[in-house]
Amino acid sequence: MEFPPRPTLFDFHGVSMTRYFTDNWENVQKLEARSDDIVLASYPKAGNTWVSYILDLLYCTQSSPEQQDTVPLYEKVPFLELYCPGFLNGVDGVNQMTSFPRIIKTHLPVPLLPQSIWEQSSKIIYVARNAKDSVVSYFHFDRMNKAQPEPGDWSSFLHRFMEGKMVFGSWYEHVTCWWEKKQTRSNILYLFYEDLIEDFDRELNRLCSFLELSPSAEKKKHITEKVLFKNTKHNKMVNMSTNEAFDFNISQFIREGNVGDWKNHFTVQQDEE
Template sequence: MASTKMDLPPRPTLFDFHGVSMVKYFTDNWDNVQSFKARPDDILIATYPKAGTTWVSYILDLLYFDDTISDCRSSVPLQERVPFLEISAPHRPKGKDLADQLPTAPRLIKTHLPVQFVPKSFWEQRSKIVYVARNAKDTAVSYFHFGRMNHVHPETGDWSCFLQNFIKGNMVFGSWYQHVNAWWDKKQTYSNIHYMFYEDLIQDSGREIDRLCSFLGLSPTTEQKEHVRAKATFDNMKQNKITNFSTLPLMNQSVSSFYRKGAVGDWKNHFTVAQNEQFDEDYKSKMKNPGLCFRTEI
């Protein structure tokens, strides 16, 4: 194990990138990412980190390709089937190159980019976009544990330090508040965005899969939908080497599992009363849109 650790790159540092906190692993390939040539049938899965990206990616992969997966593709990990557009990290191919080489139609591509950073071709081609949002408190907790084990992110510090940085927007991919609000605003002018909530998926994944199919113009049978729902449960995805990121050396899952809890309301095990009061006060000042409502428990 020691030799593997020595091969890991040093943790990156945050810097301001056009008004958004970023690290080099998501900006090093910037010009190529920005000139990415989207297609009309591409589907972009857009999220702030730790909002259910992998879950929705897998649901879409199953809906489109589960019946057609050849033996050679059945062992391809999800991060290659649904590439992470902007990533440019050591020991792995660039996400943009993987997206260019996808043999599937539609191509499923994921991003954490704030809406203003999405390559122009997605808008020009009228590509469909599935945006998934999760409540801020659970996102902060999940992001904290993710940062502890993921070497393409900066050192997290302790929980209270991390939470203050989250409130200030000093996170990779910037402020949660700006991210979810700007994508919500974009939905009002760009009709090909389907805006989903993690909490709704947890509460009734069958209903959310129905809504997703309706947006995408898919009409799977009841049996097919049930099959997708059953394969894409938290426990199944945690055990499945295709979806559990167990092959990525940059993630040390002995520190924290990529699939930790997948629950709504785990923030209550982390926030102190004082932290919660401060967070709620700050939240009210930043979340003014009455149409955009999050649930912190279900």
């Protein structure tokens, strides 16, 4: 399939977006959330896919273990606001789900989240990642993803990131608004990518406690092994290698996965800025 030209950014309710995340907006906002939904939110390239996979292993393997090797993760965890050729329509994906809880991915900032999620007090897991690694990951992602705006060179991309002129807006506003929201909402768990790397067992226990799950030691060990970076990177059900919008000759969707890769990209002056 010939992929359409790359989209352009425009201002949408004060947030930079492309039409691939706004063309189905009315239906996104009409989402009928459930109290047992699990909403996985993050700024782009913060570890959303990784935590999606952890949640999938915690829940989906109980009812349908055969799906682990046959159904791509993006079908099991629909991307709510996505409305783009070659991708699963996010709202349709959510509405078609027959297993519960429904695990729903989003990159929406707090003000744009559908109201029913707040009304139903659905469980929300937010994943935050440090700005420097986020922007490096975002740069390589935009280089290989034809459904994203043209990234330009590294220096101009970094400046746009600092100005908040990215799809889903300002990194700073995104992580800050979600941090402030969780101070008053007990249905939000705020995770840090760096903590997951530093002590996965501890963060998995936090996650299970929040979700009121008590997996066996054997199951936790199984999950820990499955979600190791090297295993996830080569898992075709997780690594997006079947997606026509992604050019893996330019970069991998799951690329480095470590903390501090920004040091390989930033100049001293960029770091100081």
